[in-house]
Every structure is written in C-alpha cells, then in structure tokens.
Amino acid sequence: MYLSTFIFFLESYMLPCLNKKFFGIDCPGCGAQRAFSLLFQGEFAAAFEMYPAIFTIIPLLGFLLADNFFTIKYSNKIIITLMVSSVVLILGNYILKFL
Template sequence: FATKDLMLPCLSKQLLGMDCPGCGIQRSLWLLFQGQFLAAFKMYPAIYPILGLFAFLLLDQFYRIKYANTISIVLMITSVVMILANFVYKLF
C-alpha cells in the first residue's frame, strides 16, 4: 500500500474544495521522515515551529527551564502566524 493510504483526508478540502490551515502537515511530516527537509518546509512552512514547540514542551516536562512560559508563548505565536500566513498564501 502507498503512504497516501495511511493519511487522513481533509474534510474541508472534500466538502468545500479548498485547503484548510492544516492542509499539508501530514505530507510535510512524511517528507521529514524521508529526510527531505527543504521539501517539508515548502509543503508546510509551520512544520518547524510546531515541532520546536512540541520538543520544547516535552523537554520542559523533564527539566526546569527558566522563562519556559515566555518561550512557549513565543513558539505558539510563531506557529500560529506561520500557519495563518501559509493559509492566506494558498488562498491567493
């Protein structure tokens, strides 16, 4: 079976015919697992801030990090801004 068989379909794309803000994240993760880092970024630019946020939150569970709350907020805002910028870019 192909990897596309394992990926979840986008309900927004199926019903409305347009990408949602999360469209591309599964394919981007798959490209990362294949070692295609630039292609993963081109597919979904917010992949790196999102992964950085999850890695930081996981690390923060095991180690006491000074200013962890501020760092988390900055990573969250960066992720949201990149997700929305990518979504708007795809619209036009």
C-alpha cells in the same frame, strides 16, 4: 530498513482533509501530514514548501514535552514565542494559498 517501512506506513495511512473533501477549500492544517512525512525522508526544503509551520510546531511539541519533566528557565517566554511564530506561519501560509 525500518525507516523506509515507517515512511511507507505513514504515507499509506494519511487522513484526508474533511474540509477540502466537503467544501473544496484547504484548511489551515492542509499539508502538515505530508510535510511530516517529507521530514522523515530528509527532504527539508520540500517539507518547508508544503507546510512551513512544521519547523516551529515540532520544536514546540518537543519543548512542551520536556517542560513537563524538567524545570526550564524562561519556559513561558519560549513557549509563547514558538506558539506565536507557529500561528503566524500557519495563517501566512493559509493566506498565500488563496493568492
């Protein structure tokens, strides 16, 4: 019951993309909010289609949070790998939107 209320709350308060509103073109972050909402609904394939980088951004944020509290071996390499893969997915998705 609480999860459905949270999902409804997420969907009703999504922020509009100002870049798309003013200029008419998507920004590199367009679709991230909807993909996050789809993840909470359990629709993983739809979330990947909406915004592929969501599957690297969430672990990156979780790892950055854990790295503040615990000493993790090779944390710099893991962070850099997750950041580079996120940027590659974001830019790749952005370029594919225009093709």
